[in-house]
Amino acid sequence: MTRASDIMHPGAECIREDETLAAAARIMRERHVGALPICGPGDKLLGILTDRDIVLRCVAEGRDPASVTAGELAQGRPMTVEADEDCDQVLRVMEQYQVRRLPVINHPEHKLVGMITEADIARGLPQARVAEFVAAVCAEEAPAGAAQG
Numbered sequence: 514m515t516r517a518s519d520i521m522h523p524g525a526e527c528i529r530e531d532e533t534l535a536a537a538a539r540i541m542r543e544r545h546v547g548a549l550p551i552c553g554p555g556d557k558l559l560g561i562l563t564d565r566d567i568v569l570r571c572v573a574e575g576r577d578p579a580s581v582t583a584g585e586l587a588q589g590r591p592m593t594v595e596a597d598e599d600c601d602q603v604l605r606v607m608e609q610y611q612v613r614r615l616p617v618i619n620h621p622e623h624k625l626v627g628m629i630t631e632a633d634i635a636r637g638l639p640q641a642r643v644a645e646f647v648a649a650v651c652a653e654e655a656p657a658g659a660a661q662g
Contacts, residue, residue: 517603518596520637521617521627527552530559530584534567537583548614550591550625551583558616558625560587595620596627600638603629608649 528537528549537549541564548563562583571581593616594603607615607629617627631650635643 515600515637516596517594517598517600517617517629518627520600520603520633521596521629522633523627525550525616525625525628527556527558527625528562528583529553530582530587532583534562534571534578534581534583534586537562538564538567538578548628548630549583550616550628551587552625553584556624558591558593558618559584560589561591561614561616562586563614591616593618594629604634604638604642604646607634608646611650611652613650 526549528540528551530551530553540549541547547565548561550558551560551562553559560583566586567578570586571578592606592610592612594606596617596619603615607613613631615629616625617629618624619626631647634646638646
């Protein structure tokens, strides 16, 4: 049985809630990633910040990325999976909420240990299952209350 820890990208690092979006953009560029987990005190996961969030919720609104913080864009509680979770459950969560990135936490500390992205799924799972996943996540209508990631 394939587990979340088998396909995740390990070593995900948080951006602090008080860091600016300009700093986040630099980190994304340096790490070649399109999203960063946002963490508060005690490494509590507060949300996910995407490059799309920076563009649509800051720049397009005429706000200054050098003064807007990551915490200002953190919305709700992000969906997570535990590292020992079966990949079928990982895919169900991502499909149900139409998210493209999913933080992986360990148990019992609930610390961030990695991220699962579409690329991780494409590399780690059979092609037919990847096709089903992409069709579900890219469906036109997002479920009510789902945060896009």
